[in-house]
Amino acid sequence: MLIAKLESALVDAKNAQRSGSYVCPACGHRVVLHRGTRVQPYFAHRPAAPCTFPGEGETAQHVMGKRQLAAFFADWGTVTLERVLPTIQQRADCWIAHQPRAIALEFQCSPISREDVAARTQGYRDVGAYPFWLLGKRYAQQRLGWRLIDRFAGWLKGWGLCLLFWDVDRQQVRVDHHICQAATGEYQCQQTWVGSLAALVQGPHRRQWWPEPNLARFRWELDRDLRRSSDTLKPLQTAVYLTGHHLAGFPESLVTTQVTPPLFGRGVLLWRIVVAAWLFEHVLFSFATAQRLGEEAFRLVGGATAAVRFQVPLVVTHALETLLTDLVTARFLKRETNGWRVMAQPQWAADYTAWLENDEKKLG
Numbered sequence: 001m002l003i004a005k006l007e008s009a010l011v012d013a014k015n016a017q018r019s020g021s022y023v024c025p026a027c028g029h030r031v032v033l034h035r036g037t038r039v040q041p042y043f044a045h046r047p048a049a050p051c052t053f054p055g056e057g058e059t060a061q062h063v064m065g066k067r068q069l070a071a072f073f074a075d076w077g078t079v080t081l082e083r084v085l086p087t088i089q090q091r092a093d094c095w096i097a098h099q100p101r102a103i104a105l106e107f108q109c110s111p112i113s114r115e116d117v118a119a120r121t122q123g124y125r126d127v128g129a130y131p132f133w134l135l136g137k138r139y140a141q142q143r144l145g146w147r148l149i150d151r152f153a154g155w156l157k158g159w160g161l162c163l164l165f166w167d168v169d170r171q172q173v174r175v176d177h178h179i180c181q182a183a184t185g186e187y188q189c190q191q192t193w194v195g196s197l198a199a200l201v202q203g204p205h206r207r208q209w210w211p212e213p214n215l216a217r218f219r220w221e222l223d224r225d226l227r228r229s230s231d232t233l234k235p236l237q238t239a240v241y242l243t244g245h246h247l248a249g250f251p252e253s254l255v256t257t258q259v260t261p262p263l264f265g266r267g268v269l270l271w272r273i274v275v276a277a278w279l280f281e282h283v284l285f286s287f288a289t290a291q292r293l294g295e296e297a298f299r300l301v302g303g304a305t306a307a308v309r310f311q312v313p314l315v316v317t318h319a320l321e322t323l324l325t326d327l328v329t330a331r332f333l334k335r336e337t338n339g340w341r342v343m344a345q346p347q348w349a350a351d352y353t354a355w356l357e358n359d360e361k362k363l364g
């Protein structure tokens, strides 16, 4: 840690004298000043009497990063390092006295559970602060996936849904922004390095673009996972099978290039396939029926309606509206006063292996 208590005053390690009798401002235990030639000065609990206040173990990255972040965010208000908040049993790495709302910076370098992220986020909200998470190297090396998004992603003006990483060597923020999910399920984002607070506030200047989903690969992976009888696909396969179809033989007409919020589990395309299989069992159906089936299919594809730091209201409703509009445009459905009438059945592959052979030729 960077801040310790000497008698009743808080002392920054960089100004501390070796002789002082320092204690931890959070738990009151004795701490020792460390200063070497390679590392910045810091205080540490003695191994025999570790900190009893929740928080993460100190690494060189964490100690150095906190100081860098305090400088980076200085324009937003007076920054206090390691602000102890006894009422919520938390210690913010940096506390920014921002107006109208204080900002609690967490520079997360060590592993942390979803429950702990949720509890700390809520703690800061309870004391009226905006929780701002910046992730360390361990997280920067991870592949963008639901585990990261679920715990740490949040909305930031201009950047959409994003993850922020602090790079101690570059002393810059890496913003993984406009996080979304391709129809085929891959999580995707744009990445921008930001060297100043002004640039962070300004937002990205490049336009976003997304690659077309790779359908041949999607079908191939779907088939592979079905052969391996993947646990996540089994309920989807069963649902579709009971309507007389095979999951991998899905109609081409259900394919979409739309991206969705990253909440769709295995992706909106699988969701559309299951919903369509169910809808086309009807002659006529209402929006309430479609909504019920949509929610059920959302559960089957492993969808989530909210993460720790963000939620997207009506995510299923919006996907459903798009699907119904697409099916009306393709003349499979007709809008009527009380719902939708089925006009034609989308073409499923009777023998889905024919599709695969076809795709293999395309791939080959």
Ligand SMILES: [Zn+2]
Binding pocket: 024, 025, 026, 027, 028, 029, 045, 050, 051, 052, 053
């Ligand atoms: Zn302590």
